[in-house]
Amino acid sequence: MKNEEKNYLLTIKDLVVHFHTLEGIVRALEGVSLHLEQGKTLGLVGESGCGKSVTAHSILRLLPPKLCKIKGGEILFRQRDSAEPIDLAKVDPQSDLIRSIRGHEIAMIFQEPMTSLAPIYTVGDQIMEAIMLHRQVSPEQARESAMEMLKAVALAENVVDEYPYRLSGGQRQRAMTAMALSCNPSLLIADEPTTALDVTIQAQILELLMSLQKEFNMAILMITHNLGVIAEMADEVAVMYLGRVVESGAIEQVLGNPLHPYTIGLLKSLPKMGDQTNRRLAPIPGSVPDPLAKVEGCPFHLRCPVYKQKGCDGKELPSVVEPEPGHLVRCVLYY
Amino acid sequence: MQDFKGTAQRITDLYNQQDLSDESIAQQMLQSEQTAEATSQWRLMWRKFKRNRTAVIGGVVVLLFYLTALFGDFVAPYSLEDRMTQYSYLPPQKIRFIADGRFQPHVYGLKSGRDPLTLQRTYVPDPEHKIPIRFFVEGSPYKLMGLFPTNRHLFGVEEGIVSILGTDGQGRDMFSRIIKGSQISLTVGLVGVALSLLIGAVLGVASGYYGGWVDNLVQRGIEIVRSFPPIPLWMALTAALPQHWPPLLTYFVITVILSLIGWTWLARQLRGKVLAIREEDFIMAARLAGASDRWIIFRHLIPATFSHIVVISTLSMPSMILAESSLSFLGLGIRPPLTSWGVLLKQAQNTQVLLLYPWLMIPGFFVAISILAFNFMGDGLRDAADPYTV
């Protein structure tokens, strides 16, 4: 395929991740494939429990090592000054290599910044630490850069000496972003960065991320369950269901012309603002199966209206097809 | 080429035409049903508890101890006051299992003599003289569980002596005395915890639920009680007990004294729990449905704290057992003819005895084991008690 030839920054191929819990095996990822170009934004959407966070954590190898196994697949990441991409799925999660990538080339921001900011150090100290970990600079220079970063995320200079608990939710998310961007990463993973925030603050953060992306020319993997946020932020989007990508493509393709029954259902479930017809919502029936249950065949068939109307037997796992260039869908109806 | 747009449109239409009547929704719910069975709180707790190996071992040990205490007179080969003066300070005997090539538990008979230097009595096992250990033998009479008169014992010998943990200076079998002692040591804990539960649960739940001045009063009360150092306080209280009181009454009063101090910890723990549960929406929902305080306390709060009461009681058992042992050891608690582990340990008070007859310290080992077992079990219960926070 010609897609392969492109120089993607990040390519995930058929990633399979299982959790071995006491209750049984949770098949969190069952073959996820994604790719992300330098400087672009890829949105990852799906309902709670579909594996968005697990995908993100696999890239940085942050998953609990005892509980969780990468069963297969590749995570190809192109490092800054090397021609050949490395496979992060094969890297030892304790190795120096992954440590030098974390925070330096790939940074991450989380939904609740409080959990990733240490409560007993000032914001400035934490940013300085992040800088000095990856760059050979003196504390004075590090503090200088920390101030600069805080300015870039539109925080007042005195925040440098504040403790995280003294900041509001929006300020904390900004501080977290400043810390993540302090080493100028080429990929930023944002896991529900605005879910805990109010819409007006969310708008501020999204605006900030977009302007920083231009300034630093970084790629963003934007994880959220809010399709609106994706629509405004992303260039490409991948829709996940039960550990699989069921549809992906350019944002106009997927949201403007959805193909997979799940994507169509998601869009039909959303009330549209300013839509005066007051049409009744057409939700997806049922709910996501238990994480311990193994769904055979098409992951979506239990809730799919086509399957219900006997338009598809749901038994086989559909392969991915490409009805229009760049627009991939995993559904037998498009064979 | 444009065909896929038609397909997408068809799917959209299917969504719009869905039968969304209540009947069909219920049907769909059943189809995408999760396999979770109806699991009650206790089942969930048990499942979690089972997984904790040390907790289960602790639980089994505790259970064994109580069973032994319950059937103490049966399990012990001798009664509390059986004195075999010719065998005083006998070290623990070795039990042998094979005699004449077949399974026959037995002990050797003893020849006693005197050490010519120290004039200590010494015992020499005589391999020629095998005394078989018999099961369900007749011995001194007793009432099983205080009810059924009988004279059968789990094991015993027809001649000589069987003393697996040795004897004391008056020739009383330590094993039998430890078992009899456990009856008191273990029940002081039970009764004490039950009493402190009564005080602690009422005050703890009330202070958590009502807050305000009730809470203030209870909390200050707890602080006052806790600001006394416990051992001198116990000593003062027990020393005040008249010497002529019958031992049984002393025993009872001592449990009351222990619980008068023990309840504070319990009340604190429960109050914290109630404070947390009080904020849950389901309490608010009940209130807004018109439920009275009494309804909420008895239908929601108490059942919700019940598992914690179990945990807290288990975890406060060790301190009760320890307290009783220390008091009796100091001679302030249980007094002979009643026997507890603390009373038994009192015999091992001086170093000379310790050096010469180290087996008199074995009751201390039992204290330690029971405390460890309770702690292991309590920790397991605590981890299992909140089956909803996983």
Added chain:
Amino acid sequence: MTEDTIILEVNKLTKHFPIYRGFLRKVVGSVQALNDVSFSVKKQETLGIVGESGCGKTTLARVMLRAYEPTSGEVLFNQDGEMINVFSLKKAELKRLRRNIQIIFQDPLSSLNPRKTVLEIIGEPLLIHGVAHGQELKSRVCELLKMVGLSVNHLDRYPNAFSGGQRQRIAIARALALQPQVVLCDEPVSALDVSIQAQIINLLQDLQKDLGLTYLFISHDLSVVEHISDRVAVMYLGSIVELAPSSPLYQRPRHPYTEALLSATPTIDPATRKKRIILPGELPNPSNPPPGCKFHTRCTYAQDVCKTTVPAWEEISPGHWTACHRAKELELRGVGELKSSG
């Protein structure tokens, strides 16, 4: 569809939570959670309440049900044609009123007692009021279960065996057990996934139609509120700043805060990426709200008068109320215009 009789009237409702400090619990200030809130709800209509976190939505619902005593103001409920003040009711009368006004909570997990079965949970209000017991209770609960789209087989299960959406259905069944006239929905769909959210919204709408319910629907999601509400009130820092039928409010808002909220809400229409109004700063501290118009610290249209004088609560066009000094002169952009200007 809606009648014009007023079923619920809130007059100048104010709630301040005292802030205590120190050992003697001295009052050192107060959180002004609600300030002079007034509105009325018509029979069988849905009044939506939107606003950002901490603006007092939950407090409003709970004070209306007298879960907290108000600082001042009154809530009148139309009981068989007579307006009675919720705050002057005696214990027994209040219990009777509770049959008529019920509430659904945001978190379907915390609002169901994990130790009770579905039968016990839904049957509880019936038992409290002595409406039914034994076999009759069971059959009433079965009816309610069917009404919310659950199966009768679920009666003896515990809440942890259900998904979020199913739990919220149980909570709805419990709220409807006493056949109330008014249901206060405090963010009933905020904790749910989009597809489940739509199921619950449809269910609420159907129940309203079948049972003639009146809803107060609280949410921070503007599109959900628009979809379900006949009229919408926008709250900011403990006060209502705008109240209007939903279509005028979304198409032609008259308060700068409403405009900002509308523009900040991301929409999925990829063709119309709009130009956002980014409000500067953050929500002020509710224990120390700014003087004058509370919104002036973040308002792009603020003038000197806004910093000193509290704007009046005025009916700017029939049924359209707002509190802004410049409401008459400003041409604010609604949803439609936001789109076309992008």
